[in-house]
Amino acid sequence: MHFIRPVGREASSRKYDLLSALMAHGLAGDKHRQRLVLRLMALITTRYNWQRDELTMGQTEIARLWAVDQRTVKRDMARLRELGWIVVKRPGARGRVSVLGISFTNIMRDTQPSWPNIGPDFIARMGSTAGVADNQDDKDTTIVPFRRRQVSTATTDCWANACAFLAQNNPSQFDAWIAPLTDEGIEGGQLILIAPSRFHASYVRTNLMERLVTAVRTVDPSLSGVLLRS
Incomplete structure (x- = not known):
């Protein structure tokens, strides 16, 4: 950004x-x-x-x-x-x-995680003024999508239940960073999640990964962790 x-x-x-x-x-x-x-x-x-x-x-x-x-x-x-x-x-x-x-x-x-506290109009305005790609390879990272709270389409009950838990604990953070993640199923004992951009994935890995892993392993202790891709 x-x-x-x-x-x-x-x-x-x-x-x-x-x-x-x-x-x-x-x-x-x-x-x-x-x-x-x-x-x-x-x-x-x-x-x-x-x-x-x-x-x-x-x-x-x-x-x-x-x-x-x-x-x-x-x-x-x-x-x-x-x-x-x-x-x-x-x-x-x-x-x-x-x-x-x-x-x-x-x-x-x-x-950015606090933008939802200002309102959807602010988020929409920032989408048109804040996002400019730093280079050609990052065109898909110009804008981090925000949405009202909704659980991403889940292919596993694990992710759906984890989303419900995470949304309840911190709704605005969930809206901004977790809801846009897409459930791609389980691979090698890990839940695979897809982020909408590399910037989004980087932020989640740095700030929220421990929280995601805790929520996922709480609802399904058989999983070893979460693998985030973009």
């Missing part, structure tokens, strides 16, 4: 979309995530240059804006860099502060 930078005729709406995605992501998390997201939003709304994709602000200024000490600034800015939300464009040198940039693509990718 590549999120188009908020410049040009539709810049205002895209800025609101970015901030809305961050807001929903923060509200869906614990107090630590909420605080980190709020601090990033403060930097974006007060000091970020949208046209040039530049954030030039010293630690003293950031500490004053956030009402914290510089140690907290160092810790949270490091965390934002680890997430890939903030990138260093030019390191500080000779008394000058670093020039930072904002990775809209990484932010929108990481906040």
Whole structure:
């Protein structure tokens, strides 16, 4: 996924979309995530240059804006860099502060599970503005399909029962990431699932695979695990 930078005729709406995605992501998390997201939003709304994709602000200024000490600034800015939300464009040198940039693509990718909390109109809008293929081989990964909760067509009772369990525990996460998976049956003692894109499969493997395996083995202990393909 590549999120188009908020410049040009539709810049205002895209800025609101970015901030809305961050807001929903923060509200869906614990107090630590909420605080980190709020601090990033403060930097974006007060000091970020949208046209040039530049954030030039010293630690003293950031500490004053956030009402914290510089140690907290160092810790949270490091965390934002680890997430890939903030990138260093030019390191500080000779008394000058670093020039930072904002990775809209990484932010929108990481906040995507919370989009259903905003509403189907937001998801539909993001489908037309956020998805741009990075190369020709990834044309099928431009948009991650979202749908209202429905269990994927299942060829096994195992997957149907696992879906019911997963949907009950976290409906919005199920809508966004699990419902689009297709049951392809059992092979070598593993349940085979097909993701709609490589991006979708990568996200599920990284963030949800343990949950999927637990649900599948709960309903059918004879299975050794889940094999996800795209």
